[in-house]
Amino acid sequence: MIKEVGISIYLFLFKILFTLFKLFPMRNKTVFLSSFGDNAFFIAKELSKAEQHQIIFINQAKCKIDFTAVATDDKKIYSFETSNITDTFFPIYHLATSKYVFVDNYAGVLSVIKFRKEVKCIQLWHAAGAIKKFGWSDPETSARSERAKLRFQQVYDRFQYIPVGSQQMADIFSESFHVDQSHFIYTGVPQTDFYFDPDAKEKACTTLMDLYPVIAGKKVVLYAPTFRKNSLHSMKVQLDVKEILDKLDDQHVLLIRLHPSIKEATNFTEHPRVLLVNDYPHLSDLLIVSDILITDYSSIPVEFSLLGKKMIFFTYDLVDYGKTQGIWAENSLYFPGPIVKTTSEVIEHILDPEIDLEKIDQFRNHWNTYSTGQSTCQLLTVIYDPKDL
DSSP: OOHHHHHHHHHHHHHHHHHHHTTTOOOOEEEEEEESSSHHHHHHHTTTTTSSOEEEEEETTTTTGGGSSSSSEEEEEOOOOSSSSSHHHHHHHHHHHEEEEEESSGGGGGGGGOOTTTTTEEOOOSSSSOOOOGGGGTTGGGGOOOHHHHHHHHHHTTOOOOEEHHHHHHHHHHHTTTTOOOGGEESOOGGGGGOOOOOHHHHHHHHHHHHGGTTTSSEEEEEEOOOOOSSSSSOOOOHHHHHHHHOOOOEEEEEEEOOOOOOOEEEEOOOOOOOOOOOOOOOHHHHOOOOOOESSOOHHHHHHHHGOHEEEEEEHTTTHHHHHHOOOOOOOTTSSSSSESHHHHHHHHHHOEEEEEEEHHHHHHHHOOOOSHHHHHHHHHHOGGGGGG
């Protein structure tokens, strides 16, 4: 109850400021309100080629992308919802005066603002697919207060456009956000363009070899679990790293990448062959250098499938996770690889050269139907008025 009161007060003040700033003229600019930032990075790089178009980055705490790398001087970068008053005040102004607004997650502030009719608001979701449930499909949403439920739908109703890479993802969004099919644009997911760019992939490999020289010439195994609702700030790594080191030879290197929401691994022990790579901003680069992916209910396999490499699903808490978060289904269109419960089973599959490429291909085509290397340009063509670029 106290939390809801605090949220209501914050949103009320936000609404007042937004309404005041709407009195200012609308400008030819794009705002990215990012929790993750991967898709925003690709679109911003393309937008940076335009003349007379300002780009505003409003980054929430978990966003690790370095937008200073976007090659334009006509940009501003803010850290949103921090103790820095300037970085809270000016983002509201930019949201109220921008012609194009992209968000990549649930953004509660959208529940209390109303954009001008000329503004285009795009839900640039942070994942190319979905294994775990969210929004109205999350089994715990029904237990939330009526005020919270109303706020959720008010946010979802702000999404005019939702780019998708597959019909499957459009159907999931439709159920999770309670929006109809008219909101979807089948342009593909911008961040997947990376996997079709040989030069970008080569550059990523070089960068990571320089940063982590221990991976050169080794078999790289990436462990990337998703978040648990009871472990949003810190997480105990359930994979037995000692057993991994004991049973895999020196030719294997383990990278551990936690979900961006999680700040630390409570039981991580440093070792030359085990690297915690949470602070590296671009997940796509890590996927490129990895030979095997170990994950659970994450959407990362949708991107990894574009590389045609082996995936192992370490779902040690499948029953409990299904109750608290929920997963869409337990079949090869969601888990295109072996499903295991123990570290010993994980090791067994790491050492097994067998890989079901047919299953991976089916999974890739199912989720990446429209993500074929031109998603960023296709999205810009659909969304932007040519005179604004």
